[in-house]
Amino acid sequence: ETGVTQSPTHLIKTRGQQVTLRCSSQSGHNTVSWYQQALGQGPQFIFQYYREEENGRGNFPPRFSGLQFPNYSSELNVNALELDDSALYLCASRAPTGANTEAFFGQGTRLTVV
């Protein structure tokens, strides 16, 4: 167990709806990253939060947004869902970004957009 938990584990939404995914990071980890993984692809980096501020973003449109809370848990929000947003969404936590540390993943949220 990595200590990183995500909720929900599965979700079905309709095109055009909005969704919020949640992540609790491992104790002591103040950096949280979100990834989208489509079938047969590697995890694609969405964005990273460090101490409640976004400090890195991948090639995703603004309808993908996030938050990090004082306890370092995080949310990923996706507006105006599209069919192509169907994927496994992974959250990963790391120790402070000043160190070159590995990331530990939650079990993911499988989102299906219909």
Add this chain to the structure above:
Amino acid sequence: RKEVEQDPGPFNVPEGATVAFNCTYSNSASQSFFWYRQDCRKEPKLLMSVYSSGNEDGRFTAQLNRASQYISLLIRDSKLSDSATYLCVAPQMGTPLVFGKGTRLSVIA
């Protein structure tokens, strides 16, 4: 150029075989390197960290070649349970981990 590039495979090998994957990275400033294992429809799990020339853990050996900017993962005496996708990451200090597509391994009885 992508941060890391891997041969997607699949590598189909018999049980007991030795198999090696390479991962090339683009940024010479990378100081640490990680191999992750991902089973189908599961999250990636850390397999090995490499901070200097290499690392060994049982049947698994990771080697770093800074001159040619690649890391390799060697698996000896392959087991059926080694079948998975293997992802490498080569972050710079403080940057997010950016993954490639990974290399798919199938170990066949």
